[in-house]
């Protein structure tokens with residue numbers, strides 16, 4: 031997946047290069063710098079001595095020595111003073127220069143820590159936002175797998191704060207589900223009794239509202255039942271027609287509904303989008319996308335199908351259809367699905383923004399999984 035946010039120790043990352051948040055002398059230090067030097071062994075310091083330091087905002091590359099990564103790209107982030115001393119430009123430059131070096135070396139994967147977000151005091155959320163924005167920009171024109179490694183447990187709490195509305199949305203859904211479960215648990219004989227003394231969650235809902243919800247729920251179920259009966263009838267007729275006309279199974283299957291891939295490519299054409307526009311927006315790499323293009327039987331994961339649907343900005347109904355064709359659905363009983371629904375309901379289709387929220391809630395990300 032092109033941009034992947036992970037919680038890990040960067041010295042353990044099995045990538046072409048890891049980035050070190052170093053200082054201008056390049057001779058080791060504390061934080062991630064210390065951890066990288068310890069894990070790489072003395073060869074790294076020996077090579078660093080030959081580099082004559084590095085200016086703030088710049089980057090230099092060495093081998094990885096005992097690390098799983100082949101290379102270390104050393105960059106020097108700014109010390110944060112008050113945000114009015116060019117800190118942001120320098121931090122942007124750290125990410126850009128490191129990515130340029132990786133590109134020159136034709137590396138396929140790179141992992142960044144949150145540069146300057148430790149000893150150098152850059153506010154963590156801002157440091158995170160700068161990192162995501164530079165990396166996204168780079169990935170618009172380049173194919174590379176970039177990991178943003180978030181080590182600090184505080185970071186999760188900080189980023190969760192900006193998603194407080196999502197938390198509310200999830201807890202509302204939990205309350206709704208509990209109410210429904212309560213209702214269905216009520217024994218048949220006690221229905222009238224239950225109506226006169228409805229189950230309330232935290233005593234929050236008045237009687238009239240609960241009955242209203244109950245009626246709406248019944249109507250919804252009836253609607254779904256009627257729709258399902260319609261589908262079953264059509265399917266039964268199709269099956270019957272197939273047997274009556276002595277049609278072979280393979281001929282019959284050919285007539286079956288359009289596959290999720292066919293629907294996907296039809297939607298891409300209708301929207302006059304190019305393949306790279308779609309797979310980049312979806313946070314999917316080119317290799318996976320060409321597998322989907324070339325293999326009609328390719329079984330994609332739910333996060334992949336969802337990411338593609340979001341990249342196409344499919345309205346909810348069409349997104350549900352695409353998911354259904356691929357064998358998936360969005361429910362309101364798990365956090366991952368609720369977060370996706372939250373964004374779709376608000377007409378927000380930015381896969382990276384959604385991924386930040388998913389990461390904050392400890393969910394798997396959208397893209398190629």
Ligand code: AR6
Pocket residue numbers: 038039040041051052053058059060061062063064065107143144145146147148149150151152179180181182
């Ligand atoms: N893996 C991933 N991230 C880590 C790790 C790790 N093993 N260890 C720390 N971090 P910092 P800076 C995170 O202080 O602010 C050094 O002494 C950490 O939680 O390492 O750029 C250098 O020599 C934080 O989010 O780097 C310099 O003198 C991020 O890495 C100075 O510190 C950066 O924290 C550089 O300060």
